[in-house]
Amino acid sequence: MSPISVEELYIFHRIDREVFFRLVIRLARNPAQSLLVMAFWLWIESIKYPKFITKLVGLSDPLINTFANEAVTGLRCLEMEYDDTPESGGGLPLTTILMQEEISLQFFRQKRFTIIVGIRCVLNKICARIFTDILQYLLGSANTSTSISYPSHYRPLVVPGFPHPLFGTFTIPPINFEELDLFDPRIWITMHGYDDGATDDDKTMFLTFSRGFPVTKEEVWHLFTRIYGDCIKFLNMGNGNINDQVLFATMVLNNVEIVDRILNGMHVAKFRLNGKHIWARKYERRDYI
Known part of the structure; x- marks a missing residue:
């Protein structure tokens, strides 16, 4: 050609x-x-x-x-x-x-x-x-x-x-x-x-959990895949605190459109699983500075 x-x-x-x-x-x-x-x-x-x-x-x-x-x-x-x-x-x-x-x-x-x-x-x-x-x-x-x-x-x-x-x-x-x-x-x-x-940063959500209500990686994975299908590229649970409870996680999605679907026009989306609350918002790198 x-x-x-x-x-x-x-x-x-x-x-x-x-x-x-x-x-x-x-x-x-x-x-x-x-x-x-x-x-x-x-x-x-x-x-x-x-x-x-x-x-x-x-x-x-x-x-x-x-x-x-x-x-x-x-x-x-x-x-x-x-x-x-x-x-x-x-x-x-x-x-x-x-x-x-x-x-x-x-x-x-x-x-x-x-x-x-x-x-x-x-x-x-x-x-x-x-x-x-x-x-x-x-x-x-x-x-x-x-x-x-x-x-x-x-x-x-x-x-x-x-x-x-x-x-x-x-x-x-x-x-x-x-x-x-x-x-x-x-x-x-x-x-x-x-x-x-889209970079991984573009497709990353920052998740937070309530103190005193431990959330496992398996629960988080199940929650979002049940609602949005096979949407997770990888999920990193944060370091434990005094009681070894994970209070935050970062979740990289397969595409950026899922970020908008999760937030649905809001700054923070709230989910409930087995009586535990999970909050999701768009990842911003300065969260870790």
């Missing part, structure tokens, strides 16, 4: 590139924020709503701007504390119309960690490759024309606004045809969940 060129990659993603160009050039929106909006739209296409961006491209710039504002409203919910996240179902009325299915701010709350991992993966696997020349022109190119060209390489370019507190780093690498894996299906095929971008 002959090598696939970057130009062919751009052609394949021409509609995504046109919408991004309109966001950052014609509408002069913030580049980092626009990358997150595009990553969200690409991710949402991959899980349930194909051709969403294709529908956007035929709209006027003011309408695309409104859709971008709705996406930003949703993305900001991911950064909010749980108590501050709106409980109402509203927030994205035009997006709901275009998708022909309701998508509310509750969607961002209930699928918080799945969305974060998905956007992070899309940013680095897709956006970093298909928007390179547009970002180079916007942020660092010496070219003063309004056209977008396809040079064979670019100098490294960091987008202001990254690293992001939720989505991490996003740095445009120099393109090297030997290093750029154009056969990676993730830059061509959109219908997948991007869970391969």
